[in-house]
Amino acid sequence: MKQSFAKFAFYWGSVFGGVVFLYQALSALLHFTGNFFQTLIYSLIVISSLIFVYTKYRRSNPSLSPGFGRSLGLLTLVSLTMSLFFALFTMVLIAKINPNLIQEALNQMEVLMEDYDVDMAIFEKEGMYKLLQVAFIFSNFIFDFIGNFFYCLLIAFVFTRNNTRRFEAYRNDNAERDRESEE
Numbered sequence: 250m251k252q253s254f255a256k257f258a259f260y261w262g263s264v265f266g267g268v269v270f271l272y273q274a275l276s277a278l279l280h281f282t283g284n285f286f287q288t289l290i291y292s293l294i295v296i297s298s299l300i301f302v303y304t305k306y307r308r309s310n311p312s313l314s315p316g317f318g319r320s321l322g323l324l325t326l327v328s329l330t331m332s333l334f335f336a337l338f339t340m341v342l343i344a345k346i347n348p349n350l351i352q353e354a355l356n357q358m359e360v361l362m363e364d365y366d367v368d369m370a371i372f373e374k375e376g377m378y379k380l381l382q383v384a385f386i387f388s389n390f391i392f393d394f395i396g397n398f399f400y401c402l403l404i405a406f407v408f409t410r411n412n413t414r415r416f417e418a419y420r421n422d423n424a425e426r427d428r429e430s431e432e
């Protein structure tokens with residue numbers, strides 16, 4: 250039974266999105282966040298996940314050799330799903346793990362703004378705190394997706410660069426020359 254393109258991408262994006270969620274939660278609980286190695290490990294998880302999904306898709310559809318556009322589409326859907334799980338983690342982080350995160354960021358911003366004589370009274374309004382929480386979650390989703398999309402572009406380019414007709418014709422010419430030279 251052939252699985253649809255979007256279902257395949259959503260399924261594997263959800264699987265690896267769960268891995269990303271668990272990794273980020275463990276990092277936050279172990280106070281391993283915000284350093285170079287945590288980000289490096291996260292990037293390696295994302296890259297290896299995207300490569301795994303691409304190779305799994307190629308194996309599940311051996312007659313179809315996906316081009317750059319189809320590969321990029323698959324990886325983008327997987328990346329989008331993984332970024333949604335990252336945003337879910339951010340919601341859990343703000344709600345349960347570290348509820349003071351937004352307030353700490355506001356305090357740091359207030360210190361910076363004092364140097365420029367900017368009034369921070371706008372952030373003391375009632376609805377502003379909720380708005381900042383939503384903006385924080387949304388910006389984490391957007392920036393995570395943009396970073397993952399860069400990996401998608403790179404992986405799709407590397408894995409499909411030899412799938413163009415020009416390269417197939419070149420390979421066929423070389424195969425014929427190799428057969429002629431063997432005879």
